[in-house]
Amino acid sequence: MNYKCVDRGSVRCPCALMEAGQCYTCTMSREGKCDCSIDWQGVCPYNEFLQGGRIPALKGGLPEEFAAEVLSIKKYSGQLAAVRLGVGRGFARRCDIAGSFIMASALGCRVPLSVLKTGWDRDGKYGRGWIEIALQPAGPKTKELLKSCRSREVRDNRKLSGVWKISGPFGAGLLNRERLNRTEPLTVIAKGTAIAPFINMRESFLQGTQIKLLVDDDKLTEDFLVDYLSDCPWEKVSLAEDEQKILAAIDEAAQVMLLASPYYTERILGMRPDRKDDIITANHANMCCGAGICGACSYTDKDGATVRRCRCID
Ligand code: FES
Numbered sequence: 001m002n003y004k005c006v007d008r009g010s011v012r013c014p015c016a017l018m019e020a021g022q023c024y025t026c027t028m029s030r031e032g033k034c035d036c037s038i039d040w041q042g043v044c045p046y047n048e049f050l051q052g053g054r055i056p057a058l059k060g061g062l063p064e065e066f067a068a069e070v071l072s073i074k075k076y077s078g079q080l081a082a083v084r085l086g087v088g089r090g091f092a093r094r095c096d097i098a099g100s101f102i103m104a105s106a107l108g109c110r111v112p113l114s115v116l117k118t119g120w121d122r123d124g125k126y127g128r129g130w131i132e133i134a135l136q137p138a139g140p141k142t143k144e145l146l147k148s149c150r151s152r153e154v155r156d157n158r159k160l161s162g163v164w165k166i167s168g169p170f171g172a173g174l175l176n177r178e179r180l181n182r183t184e185p186l187t188v189i190a191k192g193t194a195i196a197p198f199i200n201m202r203e204s205f206l207q208g209t210q211i212k213l214l215v216d217d218d219k220l221t222e223d224f225l226v227d228y229l230s231d232c233p234w235e236k237v238s239l240a241e242d243e244q245k246i247l248a249a250i251d252e253a254a255q256v257m258l259l260a261s262p263y264y265t266e267r268i269l270g271m272r273p274d275r276k277d278d279i280i281t282a283n284h285a286n287m288c289c290g291a292g293i294c295g296a297c298s299y300t301d302k303d304g305a306t307v308r309r310c311r312c313i314d
Pocket residue numbers: 286287288289290291292293294295296297298308309310311
C-alpha cells in the first residue's frame with residue numbers, strides 16, 4: 001500500500017508517529033530502511049526529525065490550544081448557529097484550505113468542527129482574521145460550546161465576549177482530497193451542516209470551477225442557505241428519498257464530492273463501490289485528537305496495517 005500523509009512536509013511534520021517509529025510515509029522510521037525514490041525532491045521528514053533532536057515538530061505532538069474570542073453568533077434555529085471566532089491572520093489563511101477543521105475544547109473533551117468560512121484583513125501585514133463554524137448543539141459538548149459564546153463577565157462596565165479554546169487547523173477533513181481538480185466540472189451532493197467544507201472552499205479553491213450542487217437541506221434553514229449559498233444555484237434533494245436521482249448524478253459526473261453523515265456516505269458508496277477511491281467524502285472516522293496520537297480513528301487496511309485516518313491517505 002502506498003500511504004500519503006496530509007501533513008508531510010508541513011509545519012506539523014515530523015509528528016508523534018515519527019517519534020513512535022510509525023510514520024506511514026517513512027520506511028526509515030518503521031524499518032530503518034529508506035525506500036524513497038532517488039527522484040524525491042521534497043523535505044525528508046526523517047532528516048528533519050534527527051536534526052530537530054528526535055522530537056516532534058509540535059510540542060507534545062499537538063497544535064497548541066489558544067483562546068479565540070467569539071466575535072458574533074447568528075442563531076438560525078434551536079438546532080443551528082453560525083459562530084464567528086477571532087483568530088490570527090495566519091491561522092485564518094491556513095483554514096482556507098479544502099477539508100480544514102479545528103478542535104474546540106468543551107467539558108474536558110475536544111470537538112472536531114469543520115471550518116465554514118474564513119476571512120482576514122487584506123490590508124497591512126499583521127491584520128486579524130476570523131473563521132466561522134456551523135454549530136449544531138446536539139450533545140453536551142456542543143451545547144457547552146454554545147453556552148460559552150455568551151458574555152459571562154462584566155468588568156469595568158464592559159461586557160467581555162465569550163471565548164472558545166481552540167487548536168488547529170487540521171487538514172484531513174476530506175478523504176480523496178488529493179483528487180480534487182478545480183479545472184474539471186464538480187458535482188457536489190451535501191446534506192445538512194456536512195456542507196461546510198464545500199462552502200469554505202467555494203470562494204477560494206473552487207472559484208471558477210463548474211459546479212452542480214444537490215443539497216438535502218435537513219436541519220439547514222432558509223436564511224442559512226441565503227447567507228451562504230445565495231449566489232450558487234442548487235437543487236433540492238432528499239438523500240433518504242431520491243436515491244436513484246443521486247446515483248444518476250454520480251454516474252454522469254467524473255468528479256464528485258459527497259458530504260453527508262457516515263450512514264448516508266456508506267450507503268451511497270456501498271451502491272457504487274467502484275467509485276470509493278475517487279469520490280471525495282467527509283472524513284468523520286471517529287476523529288478525536290486529529291494528530292495521530294489517541295488511536296480513535298484507527299482502522300486496519302487490507303495489508304493488515306493499522307493506520308490513523310486523521311493523517312493517512314492510502
Ligand atoms: S483522531 Fe486521534 S489518532 Fe486520529
